[in-house]
């Protein structure tokens with residue numbers, strides 16, 4: 001799946017997220033060539049099986065299998081310093097969003113808020129150093145932001 005799943009956040013976008021949320025301490029869905037943090041987990045070390053406790057987590061998960069990452073964030077958010085997850089914004093009808101995001105997001109006292117980002121983010125494909133022409137995906141993106149103390 002890595003051909004479709006290996007889409008790196010551009011340094012420009014990531015810098016904007018760092019400016020907003022602070023220096024992320026771990027990239028939990030990464031590979032050596034696309035990690036955004038010195039500390040990262042890849043397919044082998046498996047970010048889904050690691051503790052995210054005490055970390056400020058950056059997570060741009062494989063878009064082919066999002067649900068386990070959302071469930072992991074719910075399991076970890078109270079022990080993490082914070083979790084920011086970048087997701088496609090065009091899957092809000094799907095079961096995982098309807099079950100694990102929609103009933104909880106942006107509610108008083110909830111640990112989860114969602115921000116829908118402007119424009120269309122572009123991503124860097126594996127084997128490239130920058131965004132290639134026609135790389136703009138046909139969907140917008142959103143950030144799922146978990147905070148231990150809402």
Ligand SMILES: C[S@@+](CC[C@H](N)C(=O)[O-])C[C@H]1O[C@@H](n2cnc3c(N)ncnc32)[C@H](O)[C@@H]1O
Pocket residue numbers: 002005006007008009010027028029030031034035036041042043044045046047048059060061062063
């Ligand atoms: C959409 S890319 C994100 C790249 C980068 N972290 C970023 O934001 O620029 C998703 C990455 O997660 C990796 N990945 C897939 N399953 C994983 C797992 N169980 N644990 C950690 N990383 C995984 C893929 O190999 C891919 O490099």
